Amino acid sequence: MAQTVDLTGADLDLEGIAVLARGAAVAAHPDAVARAARAHRDAAVVAERREVYGHTTGVGAAREELTGSDEEHGLRLLRTHAAGWGDQLPEPVVRAALAIRANQLLAAGSGARTELAVALADLAGMPAEDLPVVHRHGSLGTADLTALAEVGLTLLGERDRVGGRRRKVLHLDAGDALPLLSSNAFALAESALATRSVARTARAASTVCALTFVALRGNPEAFSEAAAHATPFPGAAEVAGHVRALVTGQPGRPAYIQDFFGLRTWPQVHGPLLDWSANLRTVVETAVNTASENPVFTPGPDGPQVAHHGGFHAAYLALGADSTLLALARSSAAVQSRVAHLLTGREGLPLFLADETSGSSGLLIAEYVAASAVSVVRQAAAAPSAVQTAQVSAGIEDDASFAAAAAERLTRAAQAYRRLVAVELVCAVRALRQSGTRPVGALAEALARCDQLPKDLGDRDLAGDFEVAERVLEGYAAEPVPVTGSVPGAHG
Structure with a gap:
């Protein structure tokens, strides 16, 4: 039976990352999912009463431009950021990065829906042909924006997976896109290994x-x-x-x-x-x-x-x-x-x-x-x-x-x-x-x-x-x- 690693948002270490990189099955721990769900509800409450960067506004220099709850804004954000280039990152790094990103979301501060963390955890344990195609270059070390945008579009069925197929497994809410992007998960994965x-x-x-x-x-x-x-x-x-x-x-x-x-x-x-x-x-x-x-x-x-x-x-x-x-x-x-x-x-x-x-x-x-x-x-x-x-x-x-x-x-x-x-x-x-x-x-x-x-x-x-x-x-x-x-x- 394949080894399964439970992600709790609190105790992932280098040895666990190495196991994940080798293709272990990944699961989001129910307690962590519950915490993330509470954070998502909290984010919705906050967004109702004030402006929230990337959730109800644009990003970067467009931070003062209001988007409200336009769900298409998140989709556009992923599409415009998925501009990675160069060689494809190796399978172990991609698996580890997906698990790391899921684990960070399960630490319950992003406000994203729990479905995003669960989808990333599931993707980390998929067969090689079902993994996203992620390119090495594009990150400046202020979040791996291009790489994570490629992952997001893969989950949405807009990009080919390694085996050449597309499959949509996730619906995107207005508050999901920026939380997905706001991480150095790929740099952390490669550094860990x-x-x-x-x-x-x-x-x-x-x-x-x-x-x-x-x-x-x-x-x-x-x-x-x-x-x-x-x-x-x-x-x-x-x-x-x-x-x-x-x-x-x-x-x-x-x-x-x-x-x-x-x-x-x-x-x-x-x-x-x-x-x-x-x-x-x-x-x-x-x-x-x-x-x-x-x-x-x-x-x-x-x-x-x-x-x-x-x-x-x-x-x-x-x-x-x-x-x-x-x-x-x-x-x-x-x-x-x-x-x-x-x-x-x-x-x-x-x-x-x-x-x-x-x-x-x-x-x-x-x-x-x-x-x-x-x-x-x-x-x-x-x-x-x-x-x-x-x-x-x-x-x-x-x-x-x-x-x-x-x-x-x-x-x-x-x-x-x-x-x-x-x-x-x-x-x-x-x-x-x-x-x-x-x-x-x-x-x-x-x-x-x-x-x-x-x-x-x-x-x-x-x-x-x-x-x-x-x-x-x-x-x-x-x-x-x-x-x-x-x-x-x-x-x-």
């Missing part, structure tokens, strides 16, 4: 670092409790504790009194990635469970109230993604450093970790692949989205976060980072095999997971090795972080 990927790979990366550490006979002092207290930040403490737990008691003496930076400063350069990605997770999980639509309807001592506000502005999301990207670039540099040291004939290891055949290339190309992955990460981090802005709608909307652009760059960087760490894993495993070093304890178990990596040292196609290594990383990511001693403030 990318953040989860980064966090999982970041966890696995410390296990891979420990394998490299043993292969290069690293000095464990850099991961000692004393060293951890010299960098008193949660991420650095967690990284030090993770590696310390894996390398304590391993065979061999350190090669040097202190190691190159790629090993020695790993807690300091990788710890920020854990911290900033944890912050981004908090931003995403807060936003997907918040009624941030403009305007928002709330109960008040003298009856229902409406507030016109800027909660649709995704500055927190853009800044969170940008910070994570910058931290990802720092971590990537350290991984690339370790790959280079593994391949350049150090600590008795052969050049390129090649076999004894004269002129053999071994894993020479691994360094190139690693450098190309680092380049993708650096390009993604080089132009922070949060420094951009735009003035639109006759200057009334004169700032934009470009959160959707940040989310797309984070997605690309997350994919490159996973391949980069996989390259290090391939190199570290071969180095351990060639040196005959046998790790003990939990690190021996980690190395055993790599038995599926080919043992042939001859020159051959390595693409399959890197793909296998990426799958091994998923196993590392699923394991609890091993720690020893005190790890103050570490992430759970």
Whole structure:
């Protein structure tokens, strides 16, 4: 039986979003539906006694133009905003975004009819051919207007679904169109999936670092409790504790009194990635469970109230993604450093970790692949989205976060980072095999997971090795972080 996720408007998290992205069935919780229904009634009361932006007026610079209860106004709004362009967003992002939008509406502040949230929840769990066609570009980070308008027209039967058919499943009321549009659901969905990927790979990366550490006979002092207290930040403490737990008691003496930076400063350069990605997770999980639509309807001592506000502005999301990207670039540099040291004939290891055949290339190309992955990460981090802005709608909307652009760059960087760490894993495993070093304890178990990596040292196609290594990383990511001693403030 397929897994069903209940949307309550209050407790959707990254793991739940990942499940939804894979195509789980979606249901709107009855209690949340009841709350949303009350908010809809409240919105009707407010709209009877005063002007309400987008409900009884135009939008943007037309905010003073009255529309009354003209139901065609909402339909026209969707039609004029459905101008997305570029590639279609991938199925997992679309599914996650639909569920997120439904969940936000169920947080009961938009005033939209409950039928809209239920229709979005149902759509999120549909077969792939029934999903809406949503284009990547068009959002400025002040709500994903173009993408959500495409979704709205799909629900109304005015746009083809992925499979080429049209089907109307929703009637539109005057107060439904703007609440549907007033969200960064697609940027949140892509950020959620990318953040989860980064966090999982970041966890696995410390296990891979420990394998490299043993292969290069690293000095464990850099991961000692004393060293951890010299960098008193949660991420650095967690990284030090993770590696310390894996390398304590391993065979061999350190090669040097202190190691190159790629090993020695790993807690300091990788710890920020854990911290900033944890912050981004908090931003995403807060936003997907918040009624941030403009305007928002709330109960008040003298009856229902409406507030016109800027909660649709995704500055927190853009800044969170940008910070994570910058931290990802720092971590990537350290991984690339370790790959280079593994391949350049150090600590008795052969050049390129090649076999004894004269002129053999071994894993020479691994360094190139690693450098190309680092380049993708650096390009993604080089132009922070949060420094951009735009003035639109006759200057009334004169700032934009470009959160959707940040989310797309984070997605690309997350994919490159996973391949980069996989390259290090391939190199570290071969180095351990060639040196005959046998790790003990939990690190021996980690190395055993790599038995599926080919043992042939001859020159051959390595693409399959890197793909296998990426799958091994998923196993590392699923394991609890091993720690020893005190790890103050570490992430759970």
